[in-house]
Amino acid sequence: MQDSRKQIEGLPVVRRNIAGIDLGSERHWVCAPSLDGSAREVADFGATTPELIRMGQWLKETTASTPARSAWSRLRTERG
Numbered sequence: 001m002q003d004s005r006k007q008i009e010g011l012p013v014v015r016r017n018i019a020g021i022d023l024g025s026e027r028h029w030v031c032a033p034s035l036d037g038s039a040r041e042v043a044d045f046g047a048t049t050p051e052l053i054r055m056g057q058w059l060k061e062t063t064a065s066t067p068a069r070s071a072w073s074r075l076r077t078e079r080g
Helices: 050-062 072-079
Strands: 019-023 027-033 040-046 066-069
Touching: 027 050, 040 050
Parallel strands: 019 066
Antiparallel strands: 019 027, 027 040
16 A cells, blocks of 8 residues: 655655744744645744734635644753
């Protein structure tokens, strides 16, 4: 039986409709599946309330069903 999951740069795609969000202190970068599901779109947003609202609107226009944020700052804090 052939594995139907696509591969992106050697890694298997486990969940296609997840958006990744990298949170920064001044900018947030978001990667989400394109409308046809064949690629990923990347956009950046500021950290102000109007920019977060714009990010939410942008995410609603994609096929993303769930956002996942980065946790690097939390890990750095916990590890010292």
